[in-house]
Amino acid sequence: MKNSFFLRFAVAVILGFHSIPSFFTMDVIQFGQNYLGNQGFGIMGVPFAIIIKVIHLVAIFALLFNKFIVPISVLNIIILVAGIIMIHWQEGWYVVGGGRNGMEFNFLLIFCFLTFIFPDGISLRKKEELPIS
DSSP, X not given: OTTOHHHHHHHHXXXXXXXXXXXXXXXXXXXXXXXXXXXXXXXXXXXXXXXXXXXXXXXXXXXXXXXXXXXXXXXXXXXXXXXXXXXXXXXXXXXXXXXXXXXXHHHHHHHHHHHHHOTTOOOOSOOOOOOOO
């Protein structure tokens, strides 16, 4: 995607601050055991949580170097939508202010990733054929 470095950098920073500290504090393990494990993932909760955070880590470098943008965007969209469904939906829209732990932040990130996938947007209109001169 041309001229997208500022947006890619911003998303990379957000993903970095969302993933890197959880490995140092081991929150990723607790999230896997306590939350995902109790949501039906059982013993796969911890590996699943680690995979999610590793995808975020890989996304940082992919975004910074403008490589593998579409697959990393699709994976992150899946993670963010699952986060909305499993966690944020019941908390409402707002992350802070009118509520807490809401979905507004995930919504914004999903559309950032969609912008990476569709840098020219999506047109619902069919392209008209050029007349033959």
